[in-house]
Amino acid sequence: MKCHACGQDNADSALFCTACRRPLVAPAKLPTRLDPLPATAAPAIAAAPPAADDAGGRNRFAPPNAGSAGRMGDDSQVLTDEEARAAFIGDSNTQYYLDRFDRIAHGEGGGWHWPGFLVTWYWLLYRKMWVPALIYFFAPYVVGIVLGGVAGAAPTVGGVLSLAWLAAWLIGPGVLANGWYYRHCTNRIRDVRARGGSKEQMLARLEAAGGTSNIAVIVLAIFGIVAGIGILAAIALPAYQTYTVKAKVADAIVEGSAVAQVVGRQYEATGQFPTDIDRIAQQVPQQSKYVRGIELDGLSGTLTVHVEATPSIAGAIQLTPSADGNRHVTWACSTTDLLKYVPRSCRG
Numbered sequence: 001m002k003c004h005a006c007g008q009d010n011a012d013s014a015l016f017c018t019a020c021r022r023p024l025v026a027p028a029k030l031p032t033r034l035d036p037l038p039a040t041a042a043p044a045i046a047a048a049p050p051a052a053d054d055a056g057g058r059n060r061f062a063p064p065n066a067g068s069a070g071r072m073g074d075d076s077q078v079l080t081d082e083e084a085r086a087a088f089i090g091d092s093n094t095q096y097y098l099d100r101f102d103r104i105a106h107g108e109g110g111g112w113h114w115p116g117f118l119v120t121w122y123w124l125l126y127r128k129m130w131v132p133a134l135i136y137f138f139a140p141y142v143v144g145i146v147l148g149g150v151a152g153a154a155p156t157v158g159g160v161l162s163l164a165w166l167a168a169w170l171i172g173p174g175v176l177a178n179g180w181y182y183r184h185c186t187n188r189i190r191d192v193r194a195r196g197g198s199k200e201q202m203l204a205r206l207e208a209a210g211g212t213s214n215i216a217v218i219v220l221a222i223f224g225i226v227a228g229i230g231i232l233a234a235i236a237l238p239a240y241q242t243y244t245v246k247a248k249v250a251d252a253i254v255e256g257s258a259v260a261q262v263v264g265r266q267y268e269a270t271g272q273f274p275t276d277i278d279r280i281a282q283q284v285p286q287q288s289k290y291v292r293g294i295e296l297d298g299l300s301g302t303l304t305v306h307v308e309a310t311p312s313i314a315g316a317i318q319l320t321p322s323a324d325g326n327r328h329v330t331w332a333c334s335t336t337d338l339l340k341y342v343p344r345s346c347r348g
Helices: 041-046 081-089 094-105 114-118 120-126 130-153 155-195 199-209 215-270 277-283
Strands: 291-296 303-310 313-323 329-335
Touching: 081 094, 081 155, 081 199, 094 155, 114 120, 114 155, 120 130, 120 155, 120 215, 130 155, 155 199, 215 277, 215 291, 215 303, 215 313, 215 329, 277 291
Parallel strands: none
Antiparallel strands: 291 303, 303 313, 313 329
């Protein structure tokens, strides 16, 4: 016998090649199209009877688990309503909804639903009821426009309809939420069954389509961020506006103080206050664009500085002089219009 691997000649009775030690296999004779079948083969094939439920041989290639009843396999492969509902509901409050669905299926009421009453929109998002959530969100605006038109034409009718709509919008979801979810679940189960497939495939599709969603948490987080930004803006913007107005008022006080120093020096030199205050104000280098004018009382020497920080925030600041025996003048700052924006030294 010749080794097919190395070509070494070996004895016909040898099992292994003496050169490469590989197993020796005698070549088998392959049947050809002209070789007759063995005499025992034809009767064996002809004698094979059809299966008991194979009428006319139609089910010869049916799956092994296929049975005669409905040809859908045994009972373990049949998807029951309870299994389908449990798969669609998911792990959150499964038994609660199964009990409610069973009551609704038998013609009873679904009962009161607190999440549907308290947080309707978020509950709809949480249970992946996207279209009802969208309708519930925009319904108040649409109905409000319609009721506004009705109230304009008939105030009494519009008021009654508005109260009825408000009651239905607030209380209705608590009564109807279980029924909404039951119909949503039933429609999805019907769609999955219509697509067909094995029990495992249908359960997988139901679990993917049902369950709960994190979008409600995301929406709450977004609303929380927006609300936080709004609160910060409500606090920060007025504080910033107050800060900018204080800076403008302080700039005006600087010009008024510079004018007061010139007036004080002239009083020390002559014993009288000047009368041409405009000429003195023009000589002051620290001029402010927020000062709209300065007035001088020739008798008391009081300076009145008119300030306009913004178009809506304007007022007057008084600089009142006091002189000692050597005619040395000191000034006191006061205001009644801009107390919120002047320095503490001007609030006395």
